[in-house]
Amino acid sequence: xxxxxxxxxxxxxxxxxxxxxxxxxxxxxxxxxxxxxxxxxxxxxxxxxxxxxxxxxxxxxxxxxxxxxxxxxxxxxxxxxxxxxxxxxxxxxxxxxxxxxxxxxxxxxxxxxxxxxxxxxxxxxxxxxxxxxxxxxxxxxxxxxxxxxxxxxxxxxxxxxxxxxxxxxxxxxxxxxxxxxxxxxxxxxxxxxxxxxxxxxxxxxxxxxxxxxxxxxxxxxxxxxxxxxxxxxxxxxxxxxxxxxxxxxxxxxxxxxxxxxxxxxxxxxxxxxxxxxxxxxxxxxxxxxxxxxxxxxxxxxxxxxxxxxxxxxxxxxxxxxxxxxxxxxxxxxxxxxxxxxxxxxxxxxxxxxxxxxxxxxxxxxxxxxxxxxxxxxxxxxxxxxxxxxxxxxx
Numbered sequence: 001x002x003x004x005x006x007x008x009x010x011x012x013x014x015x016x017x018x019x020x021x022x023x024x025x026x027x028x029x030x031x032x033x034x035x036x037x038x039x040x041x042x043x044x045x046x047x048x049x050x051x052x053x054x055x056x057x058x059x060x061x062x063x064x065x066x067x068x069x070x071x072x073x074x075x076x077x078x079x080x081x082x083x084x085x086x087x088x089x090x091x092x093x094x095x096x097x098x099x100x101x102x103x104x105x106x107x108x109x110x111x112x113x114x115x116x117x118x119x120x121x122x123x124x125x126x127x128x129x130x131x132x133x134x135x136x137x138x139x140x141x142x143x144x145x146x147x148x149x150x151x152x153x154x155x156x157x158x159x160x161x162x163x164x165x166x167x168x169x170x171x172x173x174x175x176x177x178x179x180x181x182x183x184x185x186x187x188x189x190x191x192x193x194x195x196x197x198x199x200x201x202x203x204x205x206x207x208x209x210x211x212x213x214x215x216x217x218x219x220x221x222x223x224x225x226x227x228x229x230x231x232x233x234x235x236x237x238x239x240x241x242x243x244x245x246x247x248x249x250x251x252x253x254x255x256x257x258x259x260x261x262x263x264x265x266x267x268x269x270x271x272x273x274x275x276x277x278x279x280x281x282x283x284x285x286x287x288x289x290x291x292x293x294x295x296x297x298x299x300x301x302x303x304x305x306x307x308x309x310x311x312x313x314x315x316x317x318x319x320x321x322x323x324x325x326x327x328x329x330x331x332x333x334x335x336x337x338x339x340x341x342x343x344x345x346x347x348x349x350x351x352x353x354x355x356x357x358x359x360x361x362x363x364x365x366x367x368x369x370x371x372x373x374x375x376x377x378x379x380x381x382x383x384x385x386x387x388x389x390x391x392x393x394x
Contacts, residue, residue, distance in 0.1 A: 022131060053283070084288045105211045123137050143170075147162050183323070183330050196231050246378075318333060
């Protein structure tokens with residue numbers, strides 16, 4: 001049998017050369033190998049509402065979605081998404097031309113960037129950012145321009161004086177995430193108004209990742225950027241069911257936008273997954289119609305779990321940035337005498353039996369993120385208390 005021909009050319013294309021196995025896969029494997037409590041990857045350790053799970057079972061048994069669903073998503077779900085946007089935010093979308101169902105928010109982000117960017121276009125994104133942003137921008141041939149959220153009085157804040165000069169004649173798009181992963185920041189009305197004014201002034205498109213829209217605490221309020229003056233026609237809003245309903249494995253996400261933008265994103269999306277999650281789409285349609293009491297209970301439960309973990313981390317010696325949204329807590333490890341988040345997180349499972357994520361993976365400037373570590377609190381209360389106990393004993 002002839003040997004495979006060797007070549008000096010790398011197998012992985014240069015756009016993806018900087019991206020290896022995700023940190024989430026690495027740390028989850030480390031959790032499994034050590035038996036550590038996994039507070040790294042952001043998935044709940046309990047399922048969502050029983051009636052929504054049964055809705056998926058019912059769809060399977062009734063033969064709904066077992067074959068290819070419509071490319072834009074099943075009509076029931078698109079109608080439910082439009083109704084949700086109108087009920088929650090006063091945003092009116094046509095289910096037939098302004099809503100697109102995707103394989104989770106990650107595909108929605110990738111399809112949006114592939115559709116809307118030309119090679120060489122600049123994308124201004126809020127750093128630290130979810131790692132798929134950088135990969136998707138690279139796949140589209142774009143150039144990312146980070147604007148860094150910085151620690152300020154117990155949270156991470158956007159400096160608008162840094163945002164404005166980041167926009168140049170080569171900027172095509174702003175990539176905004178609020179509530180923000182990993183910092184837990186929720187952008188304020190004033191911050192969002194300034195972003196909207198800049199986008200209108202410079203005629204920019206905006207892709208906004210709002211998957212944590214229902215996970216806000218205390219006095220924080222989620223405000224969709226598309227609702228601000230001049231933004232309805234230039235904003236691609238992305239959300240998903242995984243975080244809100246605790247069914248992350250279903251991978252049901254969506255895009256809402258003006259018809260021309262949805263058509264563009266659909267043009268890219270149809271050559272990625274084409275369609276996905278058939279029976280689950282019907283279940284998510286029912287989930288979106290849950291009463292306000294569900295969302296109130298979700299926020300209350302997560303706020304209590306946030307406080308359990310944040311208090312335990314502070315008692316263990318971390319500096320804690322208590323989040324206003326998402327289900328992640330960012331900490332600073334320097335009070336512990338540490339400064340390298342990668343080394344700290346790789347050692348933590350054996351030192352304390354807990355897994356976390358080094359925030360440096362979310363930064364272009366790894367040094368800027370080096371001392372920060374993220375913990376997920378979307379776990380059972382007794383799991384969080386045990387993790388806090390282990391960290392205190394470290």
